[in-house]
Amino acid sequence: xxxxxxxxxxxxxxxxxxxxxxxxxxxxxxxxxxxxxxxxxxxxxxxxxxxxxxxxxxxxxxxxxxxxxxxxxxxxxxxxxxxxxxxxxxxxxxxxxxxxxxxxxxxxxxxxxxxxxxxxxxxxxxxxxxxxxxxxxxxxxxxxxxxxxxxxxxxxxxxxxxxxxxxxxxxxxxxxxxxxxxxxxxxxxxxxxxxxxxxxxxxxxxxxxxxxxxxxxxxxxxxxxxxxxxxxxxxxxxxxxxxxxxxxxxxxxxxxxxxxxxxxxxxxxxxxxxxxxxxxxxxxxxxxxxxxxxxxxxxxxxxxxxxxxxxxxxxxxxxxxxx
Amino acid sequence: xxxxxxxxxxxxxxxxxxxxxxxxxxxxxxxxxxxxxxxxxxxxxxxxxxxxxxxxxxxxxxxxxxxxxxxxxxxxxxxxxxxxxxxxxxxxxxxxxxxxxxxxxxxxxxxxxxxxxxxxxxxxxxxxxxxxxxxxxxxxxxxxxxxxxxxxxxxxxxxxxxxxxxxxxxxxxxxxxxxxxxxxxxxxxxxxxxxxxxxxxxxxxxxxxxxxxxxxxxxxxxxxxxxxxxxxxxxxxxxxxxxxxxxxxxxxxxxxxxxxxxxxxxxxxxxxxxxxxxxxxxxxxxxxxxxxxxxxxxxxxxxxxxxxxxxxxxxxxxxxxxx
Numbered sequence: 001x002x003x004x005x006x007x008x009x010x011x012x013x014x015x016x017x018x019x020x021x022x023x024x025x026x027x028x029x030x031x032x033x034x035x036x037x038x039x040x041x042x043x044x045x046x047x048x049x050x051x052x053x054x055x056x057x058x059x060x061x062x063x064x065x066x067x068x069x070x071x072x073x074x075x076x077x078x079x080x081x082x083x084x085x086x087x088x089x090x091x092x093x094x095x096x097x098x099x100x101x102x103x104x105x106x107x108x109x110x111x112x113x114x115x116x117x118x119x120x121x122x123x124x125x126x127x128x129x130x131x132x133x134x135x136x137x138x139x140x141x142x143x144x145x146x147x148x149x150x151x152x153x154x155x156x157x158x159x160x161x162x163x164x165x166x167x168x169x170x171x172x173x174x175x176x177x178x179x180x181x182x183x184x185x186x187x188x189x190x191x192x193x194x195x196x197x198x199x200x201x202x203x204x205x206x207x208x209x210x211x212x213x214x215x216x217x218x219x220x221x222x223x224x225x226x227x228x229x230x231x232x233x234x235x236x237x238x239x240x241x242x243x244x245x246x247x248x249x250x251x252x253x254x255x256x257x258x259x260x261x262x263x264x265x266x267x268x269x270x271x272x273x274x275x276x277x278x279x280x281x282x283x284x285x286x287x288x289x290x291x292x293x294x295x296x297x298x299x300x301x302x303x304x305x306x307x308x309x310x311x312x313x314x315x316x317x318x319x320x321x322x323x
Numbered sequence: 324x325x326x327x328x329x330x331x332x333x334x335x336x337x338x339x340x341x342x343x344x345x346x347x348x349x350x351x352x353x354x355x356x357x358x359x360x361x362x363x364x365x366x367x368x369x370x371x372x373x374x375x376x377x378x379x380x381x382x383x384x385x386x387x388x389x390x391x392x393x394x395x396x397x398x399x400x401x402x403x404x405x406x407x408x409x410x411x412x413x414x415x416x417x418x419x420x421x422x423x424x425x426x427x428x429x430x431x432x433x434x435x436x437x438x439x440x441x442x443x444x445x446x447x448x449x450x451x452x453x454x455x456x457x458x459x460x461x462x463x464x465x466x467x468x469x470x471x472x473x474x475x476x477x478x479x480x481x482x483x484x485x486x487x488x489x490x491x492x493x494x495x496x497x498x499x500x501x502x503x504x505x506x507x508x509x510x511x512x513x514x515x516x517x518x519x520x521x522x523x524x525x526x527x528x529x530x531x532x533x534x535x536x537x538x539x540x541x542x543x544x545x546x547x548x549x550x551x552x553x554x555x556x557x558x559x560x561x562x563x564x565x566x567x568x569x570x571x572x573x574x575x576x577x578x579x580x581x582x583x584x585x586x587x588x589x590x591x592x593x594x595x596x597x598x599x600x601x602x603x604x605x606x607x608x609x610x611x612x613x614x615x616x617x618x619x620x621x622x623x624x625x626x627x628x629x630x631x632x633x634x635x636x637x638x639x640x641x642x643x644x645x646x
Binding site: 077134135147149151152154156157158159160161162163164165166168169170171172173180182183251254255256258259260261262263288289291293294297298 | 475482483486491574578579582
């Protein structure tokens with residue numbers, strides 16, 4: 001295992017990337033291009049990615065024996081054992097695609113696959129905010145709220161690879177409808193689209209003017225990005241919206257803490273961009289809704305890898321404790 | 324390891340028991356007596372339990388080499404590594420008691436210790452409702468709502484042995500005060516005392532007459548037991564109270580399912596006594612608040628061991644995968 005290289009394949013709805021990396025997470029080579037799942041079928045996308053992987057090996061003059069394996073990070077649901085991907089929302093038309101099997105044949109290497117949230121959690125755990133911990137939870141705060149749970153040094157998969165759907169715990173029993181079809185999910189209260197919706201719904205009496213200006217005057221165009229920007233400028237309306245979303249997020253995080261007693265929880269995307277504007281209300285809610293003994297054992301921090309997280313996600317599948 | 328015996332010590336607030344059992348969970352000998360933590364100090368209680376353990380070995384004519392180890396189940400918080408017990412609510416005066424160390428010296432055998440909820444979860448997993456699963460959650464529904472989480476064949480401990488506090492997730496952000504000091508915990512909405520409180524608070528317009536009669540006419544004496552009894556007789560008021568508590572319980576269970584994707588969740592105490600009267604509303608809420616793919620992979624069942632669960636809790640600490 002020592003000194004071997006890893007091929008990481010990140011299949012996203014917008015762009016896909018292939019990297020060649022070391023076991024320490026150093027990226028030697030990287031290629032990326034738009035995925036275009038609407039224009040190209042799954043097989044075409046996969047063949048292109050395999051070709052890119054071969055290009056990387058050629059460019060670095062790497063003999064195939066020097067590669068430990070291929071890691072694939074892809075939108076779920078998927079089956080980590082069979083390696084079949086089942087209709088991820090961000091990859092329309094990918095119904096029952098045998099991704100693992102494809103790369104095993106195309107590259108003649110062992111392949112591991114995880115859904116993107118779990119793979120990013122592994123990357124933050126191995127290389128980023130969770131490094132050195134045994135019990136770690138990663139939560140994205142972007143378009144959705146996805147998560148990955150590491151317990152006692154191992155990623156939790158659950159019965160059918162759906163562990164870690166922390167964004168779809170219920171925070172408000174009669175809360176707003178979530179994209180998943182349920183009501184009052186954390187994702188419906190604290191994700192990017194939820195923050196934008198809170199702002200649109202609260203856009204009364206002219207208090208939302210700064211946010212609206214940033215959105216070009218069109219309420220329908222308001223995004224979480226505009227609210228974070230306005231809050232950074234000191235706009236009280238935007239600050240209040242982030243406080244509301246942060247409070248819900250804090251309740252969801254407190255629930256995770258009560259169930260799993262992690263040492264560290266890392267928050268991605270909006271938490272990284274907004275910083276204290278969202279971290280402070282999160283911490284205040286955690287103080288109210290989690291036990292002191294549990295809080296005292298747990299750091300809540302922004303994710304550390306930023307955009308590198310996605311690149312390292314697939315690579316992290318091949319990092320084991322012996323490294 | 325084959326064919327060896329295990330000594331199980333269950334230290335409860337009311338009674339304590341010592342058993343001698345096989346690795347298959349067959350109890351060969353059992354002694355129990357009131358714990359009386361208010362009358363006897365921790366050392367006195369522990370010495371009595373060690374004496375009882377020696378009696379069992381003598382009674383069965385067991386050479387010490389035939390015993391694999393001692394398992395101790397005790398109210399938490401406690402540290403499973405050092406084996407020190409820190410002021411459990413049900414054992415007043417037990418502040419920093421080195422329980423593991425005590426039994427190691429007293430019985431000259433290796434000792435393992437877990438909090439009672441985790442130990443009972445292990446027992447239900449090894450011998451009861453969760454047998455044969457890799458991802459299992461156990462939840463008591465008694466005086467409190469405690470839990471234990473088995474993930475990929477291992478008990479989750481978390482950073483400081485507080486994983487599994489599922490009863491203290493927040494279900495209603497502005498809900499009733501919980502015994503733990505937080506608001507809106509699952510335990511404050513669906514435990515035995517919570518069910519009794521729901522009944523007392525809803526005891527209007529004479530609809531609660533049957534429950535009140537069972538409680539001897541004194542509203543303050545209403546317990547969950549009276550409500551379950553009245554519901555079994557068909558009393559609509561009592562049935563409605565169980566429906567309300569079951570709905571909250573179902574939301575809490577759905578949250579666990581979304582986070583951990585277990586194969587089986589077993590519910591103890593009230594769920595066992597009330598049967599469908601509480602299981603049906605639980606299932607209805609789970610159907611509303613958990614994803615179909617996750618629900619379809621998970622059985623929700625009453626605990627299978629009943630009172631044997633407590634006896635086998637400490638024994639289960641010594642059962643390993645090789646058995």
